[in-house]
Amino acid sequence: MSKINSIADLKKKRDELQGGLGSRVNDTSNAVHVKVAMATCGIASGAKNVMEFFSEQLERRNIAAVVTQTGCMGYCYAEPTIEVKLPGQDPVVFGFVDLKRADQIIEKYVKTGELVDGIIPVNYQTIDLNV
Amino acid sequence: MSHIKIELRKEDVDFIKGVCATFNNDPQELINVLHTCQEHFGYLPAEVQEVVSDGLNMPVAKIYGVVTFYSFFTMTPKGKHPISICLGTACYVRGAEKVLDEFKKELGIQVGESTKDNKFSLSSLRCVGACGLAPVVLVGDKTYGRVAPDDVKNILKEYEN
Amino acid sequence: MSKYSTHLLVCGGTSCHSSESDAIVCNLRDELEAKGLMDSVQVILTGCFGFCEKGPIVKVMPDNTVYVQVKPEDAQAIVEEHIIKGRKVTRLLLKDPVSKEPVSDPNKMDFFKKQLRIVLRNCGFINPENIDEYIAREGYKALGKVLTEMTSEQVIKEVKDSGQRGRGGAGFSTGLKWELARKNQSDEKYVVCNADEGDPGAFMDRSVLEGDPHSVLEAMVICGYSIGASNGLIYIRAEYPLAIERLKIAIKQAREYGLLGKNILGTGFNFDITLRYGAGAFVCGEETALIHSMEGLRGEPTVKPPFPAESGYRNHPTNVNNVETFAAIPAIILKGAKWFSSIGTGKSKGTKVFALAGKINNVGLIEVPMGTTLREVIFEIGGGIRNGKKFKGIQTGGPSGGCLSEKHLDIPIDFDNLIAAGSIMGSGAMIILDEDDCMVSMAKFFLQFTVEESCGKCAPCRIGNKRLHELLGQICEGKGSIEDLDRLRNMSVVIKDTALCGLGQTSPNPVLSMMDNYYDEYVAHVKDKKCPAGQCKSLMEYVVNPENCVGCTACARVCPVNAISGERKEVHHIDPSICIKCGACMEKCKFDAIFIR
Amino acid sequence: METIKLTIDNKEIDVPKGTTIYKAAKELGIDIPTLCYMELHDMNIENKPAGCRICVAEVSGRRTLAPTCSTKCEPGMVVKTHTPRVLNARRTVMEFILSDHPKDCLVCSKSGTCELQAMAHRLGIKDIPGAEYAAVSTYRKDTSPSIIRDLDKCIMCRRCEMMCNEVQTVGAISAVNRGFMATVAPAFEQNLEYSTCTYCGQCVSVCPTGALTEVNHVPQVLRALVDPTKTVVVQTAPAVRAALGEEFGLAPGTLVTGKMTAALRALGFDYVFDTDFAADLTIMEEGTELLDRLSRHLKGDKTAKMPILTSCCPGWVNFFEEYFPDLKDVPSTAKSPQQMFGAIAKTYFADKIGINRKDMVVVSIMPCLAKKYECQRNEFSVDGNPDVDFSISTRELASFIKQANIDLNTLHDEDFDAPLGESTGAGVIFGTTGGVIEAACRTAYELYTGKKLKRLEFTELRGMEGVRSATIDFDGLPLNIGIAHGLGNARKLLDDVRAGKSQFHAIEVMACPGGCIGGGGQPLHHGNSEIIMARAAAIYTEDRKKPLRKSHENPFIIKLYNEFLGKPGSEKAHHLLHTHYFDKKKKIIIKK
Known part of the structure; x- marks a missing residue:
């Protein structure tokens, strides 16, 4: 990693990166994005296995996808929770994701867009710092 | 005077001295030193504290005072599979005490004790911050969530061999 | 692409589940089948939408219509009206509490947007182990702004104007705290992040550190710039290994980018952060105790003043804030004090x-x-x-x-x-x-915690809390008297009034508030020797209902202490003086003849 | 100086900035009660953990009651020290403290001098509610050669911890455990015997309760006194006479040498002697050693270790054996006066009166608790028979006198017996800080220069500062003297010696602040330096009243050398009057 030596550097870096991260939000790529909540609660409920499952299986099933970890989404009661974003669509959060449901999510939601049980309606607003 | 010394091996002493040295032999780093030693030895027997006292050039009484102040530090070795039951409020109201009782019954030991074969030791702790999974039980590094008294037998079974 | 054009999401949260959401799903599917719509409309159960007082809820996608208090028999109307005819079922819409007009779009229903994530803005959104994702979410922009566009006075003014109060407990103005630390001259100052979240049942600090560690690092550097400190310390619970791991990664990455260390962003400002570990002492959440703990001592609090802002870590001016307080700082800097103070109430902002x-x-x-x-x-x-x-x-x-x-x-x-x-x-x-929780037992439980966590330095906390706990125990065992309630109150008041630190001064709060709000329950324990919630074993009595008892002797056989007597085919009797209240008899009885009185 | 105006109990007062409410109230004559607070004026040390919460008061603008011992006055503050809220809080907290305290006041060794007992009385405590089911924190009892620890009676005032760690830097004890079980104890809650304790007894002298007390040897002494086969000899240390009167209601600083002698005789001691005699003897030996080392040093002899350190204080000896074993060859090898006395009594004097040493019991009256340990050290006995059998403290003697129905105040003055009761003023001043070295200078000067001293009183060596230094002109040879009292101060000088930075030729060290007059066995002074000063003044008065004030002029000392020892430093003197030191650092300490 190279140092960020000035505020201009930082801004440049951010603009570059927003392309990358933004793609997960702004539909600039055709990949499926799966985020697994990997905080203590999630991991304790098996999120690690779920994440491995998605990484492996999406590749094995030839689905262009990016699987990343993230922090706590707040739905501790429904761990493990994951967020799946299909290209061009709003992200959907699934709770109680065990391997069986993970498989269902790939087979139904990811492949066909058909929703499966366990959706958690997102009930919060997040601020945007880009002002 | 009946001074009975339990010998630490030389490499143990060197290890402790080394730890002290990495923290510049600074008494203010005592807690970090103790953390590192406990991680290494599993507990902090008096002998280890003696060597730390020497390494940090501070009274061993002060070190003992610190060790006995913090619940994270222990002077008794834990079992091979240390079992901790969270008794934080969230776990408590969801019945953690009954789970603890079940462990006591199954293992035949009280909190703070180890089984005769030193396989399991039992402790309670305050909130691991996984309240969504209450009641929570830790066995070693593994976390079990939503544990009911009926699950206890099965959990112990996992560690049978 | 999905074969379904429409989705019906039925709230399957535990609360709605009990109010027949399964039946709603069945009915909806039946209706759709009857109308031949099974291939284009999908019905699924979801997690909780919240707003359970108006549950069960059915949401129609993609047009985002939300129906509330839906009954199974409403399935027909939803399918016939909404799906087939495209007309909203007005009677199932939520009425605006003011205008009484029906609302259908959840975006206009503020109950869905009750939550506003400022502190948690990145939690569950970015990968906490990747600084790039933080930067892409405007991370370290606030730091850049502070270092290049603002004087330390301006930063402090902004924080002060935002009205933010410390999230650690006491609620002291963050800006004011920074100002005090800034005013005290010293060539060495410290910024400390209190991450010793010891409060059982609280895990927000852990979540922030696990989900968005850089927000805390960034804020600490900003604080350092404002008060004139170049050293930061994070005092974190050793029981949070994942948070520690992620913090370590974050610090390493920030250093590699030069966002920590010397000459940050080329501005000549230096600041670095190291970790200090707690070791399992709740009292170390108190800032003087925390500082002593970082100095390698027993985590005993000392009298304030002097405040850490005057004399803290290694006797240098020290500013201590907690994780949540810090995590909001970048947002306050970027979006402004005005924005932050527009959220919240008169004296509590954000x-x-x-x-x-x-x-x-x-x-x-x-x-x-x-x-x-x-x-x-x-x-x-x-x-x-x-x-x-x-x-x-x-x-x-x-x-x-x-x-x-x-x-x-x-x-x-x-x-x-x-x-x-x-x-x-x-x-x-x-x-x-x-309703199952006994308020005497709960108070006792909380006192047990304080008794175990008291540092032992001052008498009211060391001994007084022990006495409170014992007296509550007496009451739970039916050995209390009505005078004991006065004693309980007096002891509580004195402990609050005389204890050295925040831990002792607040430890009787559960007792006092529970006595205020559930006084009858306390009276029931001491006067009638009854526990209304049925939690206090000593106050329970297992009794045989003679009308149901058939004299099968099952209970007597299972009783471990032979407390039950009675001839075969005659009504049995439990001797309360022998009974240990294990409940085995009640479990065994097939005739519901044993109950708790 | 900036002053602050405030109101306490409706009275206005101006105090310097930084003054605590507690002290401001004191100025107004308002005596706020406290259990943990203690001020050591001279050492500039205050013990204010603010832990007892008895000293609380209502302060305007504060939500909770303020501990006045550690709350500073602020302009316009309005303080109320005895409102119903305050009194109720004080009483309730006191009830808490008492509820976790044994109720054995009648038979407690601190009964009558216990601050907790006095406070219960003062606050009008009549009842301890809930005592029938209240748990009491209990700990293992511990008896060491000098000190008894009964931590059930500890109220966590932390005074002992402060004395041991901050004043004495011994670090034998620390606060341990947490919450209800918190107390102050050695590492691993082991016995003091296995700790680094020096038995200086300063912890005992500040303990407000019966948690820390001295080992009581009065019963053994009593048994010896009634044993017809035993000849019982008693020696009294110089500091005792300056403080014993306090236990009988006399003003601090009242000398009771004659009454004390009479009382001892009344108690039945066969011979009432004076440790001061042995102090003179110490000067002869130590002074000779000093001159010997000094002259070798001046000749460039590298084996002559400088500076010479005094060795008459057993707490101090324990301290350097524990912390500076590498310097164990530096202190003088001369035994302490107590032990020199014992050695001479059981040889020279026993011979003189024609009895076997086994039939003689030597008792010492000491201001000190470490002396109890010292007389039990193996090297101070012959075939298991100790040179000094029992050492009892000033406090124990007072109690003994009272038990024997003796009214000290009405006794007529009596003189010590000869020959071991005769001493010079030099022997007397051993009892205060600076005294040993002053006594040594009086003798060394005259022996070294062959000239008579014009001015006997080396006032430059006197005072209460923790570390002092002076240069004495030995007829052209400037002799650099260092003085430390309190082991923390001693440590500073020792660190310099270890680092080779010390410029001193001789250093006097006393373990207790003030020297022996502030010893751990003296009547409790609660840190009040005025009492210490009065005792010091009494010591110097006794010195002035003595016809002889230089050890080498003591005719009985001269006679002792002539008849028995030969000359100072002789082989016989070495055998009887000198000792050697041990490296105690290596001891470790795990008892399974």
């Missing part, structure tokens, strides 16, 4: 993260603007009480807080309102209790 736990459906982490009511938190966001039980109380602020009852549900949550109600904000733990 949002607060709460950890919901206990007998609530949606155990989880929420962030709401100050001023949200307890009712909204519990019944709209938290999904109501588990297993359809009745709400009894909510303990806010952990063992230092108080238990609020039904009558407090509509108070807007902020620092001052909670204190006025006899509790505190504390770190933001909320433990929800239901």
Whole structure:
């Protein structure tokens, strides 16, 4: 990693990166994005296995996808929770994701867009710092 | 005077001295030193504290005072599979005490004790911050969530061999 | 692409489940089948939408219509009217509380947007182990702004104007604290992040550190710039290995980018952060105790003043804030004091993260603007009480807080309102209790915690809390008298009044608030020797109902202490002086003939 | 100086900035009660953990009651020290403290001098509610050669911890455990015997309760006194006469040498002697050693270790054996006066009166608790028979006198017996800080220069500062003297010696602040330096009243050398009057 030596550097870096991260939000790529909540609660409920499952299986099933970890989404009661974003669509959060449901999510939601049980309606607003 | 010394091996002493040295032999780093030693030895027997006292050039009484102040530090070795039951409020109201009782019954030991074969030791702790999974039980590094008294037998079974 | 054009999402949260959402799903599917729509409309159960007081909820996608208090028999109307005819079923729409007009779009229904994530803005969104994702989310922009465009006075003014108060418990103005630390001259100063979250039931700090560690690092550098410090320390619980790991990664990455260390962003400002580990002492959340702990000592608090801002870590001016306080700072800098202070109530600005736990459906982490009511938190966001039980109380602020009852549900949550109600904000733990929880036992449980966590330095906390705990034990065992309730109160008041630090001064809060709000229950324990919640074993009596007892002897055979007598085919009797209240007989009885009195 | 105006109990007062409410109230004559607070004026040390919470008061603008011992006055403050709220709080907290305290006042060794007992009385405590089911924190009892620890009676005032760690830097004890079980104890809650304790007894002298007391040897002494086969000899240390009167209601600083002698005789001691005699003897030996080392040093002899350190204080000896074993060859090898006395009594004097040493019991009256340990050290006995059998403290003697129905105040003055009761003023001043070295200078000067001293009183060596230094002109040879009292101060000088930075030729060290007059066995002074000063003044008065004030002029000392020892430093003197030191650092300490 190279140092960020000035505020201009930082801004440049951010603009570059927003392309990358933004793609997960702004539909600039055709990949499926799966985020697994990997905080203590999630991991304790098996999120690690779920994440491995998605990484492996999406590749094995030839689905262009990016699987990343993230922090706590707040739905501790429904761990493990994951967020799946299909290209061009709003992200959907699934709770109680065990391997069986993970498989269902790939087979139904990811492949066909058909929703499966366990959706958690997102009930919060997040601020945007880009002002 | 009946001074009975339990010998630490030389490499143990060197290890402790080394730890002290990495923290510049600074008494203010005592807690970090103790953390590192406990991680290494599993507990902090008096002998280890003696060597730390020497390494940090501070009274061993002060070190003992610190060790006995913090619940994270222990002077008794834990079992091979240390079992901790969270008794934080969230776990408590969801019945953690009954789970603890079940462990006591199954293992035949009280909190703070180890089984005769030193396989399991039992402790309670305050909130691991996984309240969504209450009641929570830790066995070693593994976390079990939503544990009911009926699950206890099965959990112990996992560690049978 | 999906073969379905329309989705019907039926709330399957635990609370709605009990109110027949399964039946709704069945009926909807039957209706769709009957109309031949099974291939284009999908019905699925979802997690809780919140707003359970109006549940069950059915949401129609993609047009985002929300129906509330849906009954199984409404399935027909939804399919026929909405799906087939494209007309909304007005009677199932939520009525706006003011205009009484029906609303259908959830974006206009503020109950879905009760939560506002400022502190948690990146949690569950970015990969916490990748600094790039933080930077892409405007990370370190606030630091850049501060270092290049603002003087330290301006930063402090901004923070002061934002009205943010410390989220660690006491609610002291963050800006004012920074100002005090800035004013004290010293060539060495320290910024300390208090991450010793010891409050059982609170896990917001852990979540922030695990989900968005850079927000804390960034804020600490900003604080360092403002008060003139170049050293930062994070005092973190050793029980949080994942948070420690992620912090280590974050610090390493920030150093590699030059966002920590020497000459940050080429501005000549130096600041670095190291970790210090706690070792399992709740009292170390108190800032003087925390500082002593970082100095390798027993974590005993000392009298303030002197405040850490004058003489803290290694006797240098030190500013201590907690994780949540820091995490909001970059947002305040970027979006401005005005924006932040527009959220919240008169004297409590911004949002607060709460950890919901206990007998609530949606155990989880929420962030709401100050001023949200307890009712909204519990019944709209938290999904109501588990297993359809009745709400009894909510303990806010952990063992230092108080238990609020039904009558407090509509108070807007902020620092001052909670204190006025006899509790505190504390770190933001909320433990929800239901009808099965005994308020004497609960007070005893909290006291047990304080007794174990008291450092032992001052007499009222060391001994007084022990005595409170013992007296509560006496009451639970039916050995209390009505005079003991006065003693309980007097001891509590004196401990509050005389203890050295915040831990001791707040430890009687559960007793006092529970006595205030559930006095009858206390009286029942001492006067009638009864535990209305049926929790106190000593006050329970297992009794045989002669009308149901057939004299099968099953109970007598299972009783481990031979407390049950009675001839075959005759009514049995339990001797209360022998009975150990194990409950085995009641479990065994097939005729419901044994009950608890 | 900036002053602050405030109101306490409706009275206005101006105090310097930084003054605590407690002290401001004191100025107004308001005596706020406290259990943990203690001020050591001279050492500039205050013990204010603010832990007892008895000293609380109502302060305007504060939500909770303020601990006045550690709350500073602020302009316009309005303080109320005895409102119903305050009194109720004080009483309730006191009830808490008492509820976790044994109720054995009648038979407690601190009964009558216990601050907790006095406070219970003062606050009007009549009842301890809930005592029938209240748990009491209990700990293992521990008896060491000098000190008894009964931590059930500890109220966590932390005074002992402060004395041991901050004043004495011994670090034998620390606060341990947490919450209800918190107390102050050695490492691993082991016995003091296995700790680094020096038995200086300063912890005992500040303990407000019966948690820390001295080992009581009065019963053994009593048994010896009634044993017809035993000849019982008693020696009294110089500091005792300056403080014993306090136990009988006399003003601090009242000398009771004659009454004390009479009382001892009344108690039945066969010979009432004076440790001061042995102090003179110490000067002869130590002074000779000093001159010997000094002259070798001046000749460039590298084996002559400088500076010479005094060795008459057993707490101090324990301290350097524990912390500076590498310097164990530096202190003088001369035994302490107590032990020199014992050695001479059981040889020279026993011979003189024609009895076997086994039939003689030597008792010492000491201001000190470490002396109890010292007389039990193996090297100070012959075939298991100790040179000094029992050492009892000033406090124990007072109690003994009272038990024997003796009214000290009405006794007529009596003189010590000869020959071991005769002493010079030099022997007397051993009892205060600076005294040993002053006595040594009086003798060394005259022996070294062969000239008579014009001015006997080396006032430059006197005072109460923790570390002092002076240069004495030995007829052209400037002799650099260092003085430390309190082991923390001693440590500073020792660190310099270890680092080779010390410029001193001789250093006097006393373990207790003030020297022996502030010893751990003296009547409790609660840190009040005025009492210490009065005792010091009494010591110097006794010195002035003595016809002889230089050790080498003591005719009985001269006679002792002539008849028995030969000359100072002789082989016989070495055998009887000198000792050697041990490296105690290596001891470790795990008892399974």
